[in-house]
Amino acid sequence: MSARTLLALVAAAIVIGLAAAILLLAQPKSAEQRQQAADDLAGTVSASAVTQSTSLLATGAFADFGLGRGISLVHVRIVDDLNLQVTLSATREVALADDPRLCLVGPFSAPDDAGLEDRCWGQPDLSAVTAEQAGWADGQRLLHAGQPLVIDATLRRGDVRCDYSPGDWVLEVKLNPLVDGSPAGARYIGDAHFSVPIPEHGPLPLLLTDQTRYCGLATAIVNEQGEPETAR
Numbered sequence: 001m002s003a004r005t006l007l008a009l010v011a012a013a014i015v016i017g018l019a020a021a022i023l024l025l026a027q028p029k030s031a032e033q034r035q036q037a038a039d040d041l042a043g044t045v046s047a048s049a050v051t052q053s054t055s056l057l058a059t060g061a062f063a064d065f066g067l068g069r070g071i072s073l074v075h076v077r078i079v080d081d082l083n084l085q086v087t088l089s090a091t092r093e094v095a096l097a098d099d100p101r102l103c104l105v106g107p108f109s110a111p112d113d114a115g116l117e118d119r120c121w122g123q124p125d126l127s128a129v130t131a132e133q134a135g136w137a138d139g140q141r142l143l144h145a146g147q148p149l150v151i152d153a154t155l156r157r158g159d160v161r162c163d164y165s166p167g168d169w170v171l172e173v174k175l176n177p178l179v180d181g182s183p184a185g186a187r188y189i190g191d192a193h194f195s196v197p198i199p200e201h202g203p204l205p206l207l208l209t210d211q212t213r214y215c216g217l218a219t220a221i222v223n224e225q226g227e228p229e230t231a232r
Contacts (some may be wrong), residue, residue: 044090047141048089049169055081055199056228076165085151106196122159164215166198
């Protein structure tokens with residue numbers, strides 16, 4: 001066999017191998033492969049949040065201090081407005097089927113105590129603020145590798161969602177990645193923990209309990225922060 005013939009055979013084998021690999025990649029993924037691919041994509045995304053400024057109000061809530069003091073009506077601080085910076089980062093390009101859902105949750109969350117199912121805080125909704133500032137081009141929602149999406153948001157407590165005290169907060173982020181151009185289903189990424197500090201303040205305006213929807217555990221908050229002075 002001549003060297004030319006041998007080279008031709010080797011070249012043909014390489015072409016056939018590449019064609020087979022391309023065909024294999026082009027085959028639709030199984031359900032398990034799609035789920036794993038979506039998990040892998042979501043795993044490349046991280047979030048962070050930093051408080052820029054905040055203001056507070058006060059409201060009443062019931063706390064159970066056990067034997068001795070028992071159940072008492074106490075005053076707790078609640079966040080009135082919050083300015084924060086949120087960052088979404090990815091280590092590879094991630095295409096999303098719809099806008100990411102972002103949820104701010106305050107300390108010792110217990111929305112059932114306020115008769116609520118949704119434990120998120122803040123209006124306008126942080127998800128809508130993120131989608132507006134992201135400026136997705138041509139309806140394509142892309143998180144680019146090495147190009148963090150930075151959102152500056154100013155939110156208020158509003159009149160329908162949970163009220164929370166300052167303290168240790170969490171940003172929850174849910175994404176719906178595209179796998180082979182199709183939605184793969186919602187995935188939560190790792191929670192971003194951040195602090196909402198208590199600014200120096202004098203007596204706080206006091207809202208009646210029927211004007212608020214306090215979703216924290218008042219006992220834990222009072223033990224941790226004490227009761228604020230209120231303007232009556």
